[in-house]
Amino acid sequence: MGPRSMKAVVLRQSGGMEVIEMERPRAGPGELIVRMEACGLCGTDVEKIEGGYKASKPVIGHEVAGVVVEVGEGVESFRVGDPVIPHHHVPCYSCYYCLNGSPTMCPYYREYNLDPGGFAEYFRVPSWIVSHDGVLRVPDRVTFEEASMTEPVACCVRAIERSNFREGERVVVIGCGPIGLTFVELLRRGGASVVIATDRSEFRLDAAAKRGAIPVNSSRADLRSEVMRYTEGRGADLSIVAAGNTKALEDAITAVRRGGRVCLFGVLPAGSTLDYDMSNLITREVSIISSNAATEVEMKKALEFISRGVVDADGLITHRYSLSQFGEALLTFKSLSSLKVMIRP
Ligand SMILES: [Zn+2]
Ligand SMILES: [Zn+2]
Known part of the structure; x- marks a missing residue:
């Protein structure tokens, strides 16, 4: 050397x-x-x-x-x-x-x-x-x-801006790794009225709760019904996918209200395809926004x-x-x- x-x-x-x-x-x-x-x-x-x-x-x-x-x-x-x-x-x-x-x-x-x-x-x-x-x-x-x-x-700041996030909105964050937790902090500080964060890891959910999110363990609870509880039965205004799998993407779509937005952030492995009835997106007027x-x-x-x-x-x-x-x-x-x-x- x-x-x-x-x-x-x-x-x-x-x-x-x-x-x-x-x-x-x-x-x-x-x-x-x-x-x-x-x-x-x-x-x-x-x-x-x-x-x-x-x-x-x-x-x-x-x-x-x-x-x-x-x-x-x-x-x-x-x-x-x-x-x-x-x-x-x-x-x-x-x-x-x-x-x-x-x-x-x-x-x-x-x-x-x-x-x-x-x-x-x-x-x-x-x-x-x-x-x-x-x-x-x-x-x-x-x-x-x-x-x-x-x-x-x-990257998180830009994703939130691209998602047209507005103060008072109710947001779901899928995935509570460092990126998901950064989203939770930025959304809370930005005036989100409710941030629901989901993950399978109790350790990560604790970290999300400490940052002001409502934690939902996706391996034990049904995300959609939990989201309904905190959104007067409508669904979230915005959901952000901070995990790299297609299940997370499906969860994000089903968690938003009619007219809601889904922000794709977590990078999916190359070749990922979605087995989802896309007609739902149009009839429910759901917008998909990606941020890279x-x-x-x-x-x-x-x-x-x-x-x-x-x-x-x-x-x-x-x-x-x-x-x-x-x-x-x-x-x-x-x-x-x-x-x-x-x-x-
Ligand atoms: Zn990076
Ligand atoms: Zn250029």
Whole structure:
């Protein structure tokens, strides 16, 4: 292991992941090198490791915060020592998609990524990301772990906005992992009159109840009848799918009232199909809204929410592992008694 080598967790070409020693990246013109301080493990990372997720390039680790250690030629806005949150995907803000409400569908959005990814002692931030406002500064009172939660919180902020959530509404959140719990906090703080949260894990339901949701254990109770009890027999105005399975999607559809909205957030495994009578959607005028990822607009809002304590990012972290313990981190991620699993160098 030479002085310029480092540890990184990367995808193996044949599938799965491996912890390797590799050469530390260097900054080209317009680029930054960041020393990773914290990187959250996300469901899409696990999907990529297990081979199901093909929507973006095979790079893992994107919920990341760290310290600038090298500044490429021409970069004026950052200095060595700056604590930063580099976003892994940034749109161009000028194409048809960007100008017409779909910035995360911008052809440039998934074109760039951190190199070799966030699960590395050091990584390179491409000039596209640096020059397109894709690197935020960590405010004074925010820890690196909290800062690394900016990206997932930003995705939730955007999903709530896309769902046209309004104060006073009654909302069902399906799935109480870190994402579901973030939704619960944002909805409660945003003025939802009722938030019903469902999961099979008592541990996760407790966490939802502590954040102001009405917990429903989907393995013991009938979600639809529970929802009816809290919505004067109508059903919820909005349900948000924060779980990656088709049963969750069906539950979300049946939980909303006539004219209600269903927000799809949790990424389904590739090839998932729904065995559901779609005519119900039309006769009940149910709208399906999907939300994928976030831009700097929501990243800034999310960081503000985290720094003001609107979202208790720290309270969502239950486990911490080093890069060399990555395999163990994956096992913990899948257990129902964990919330956010954090990787530290
Ligand atoms: Zn993520
Ligand atoms: Zn664009």
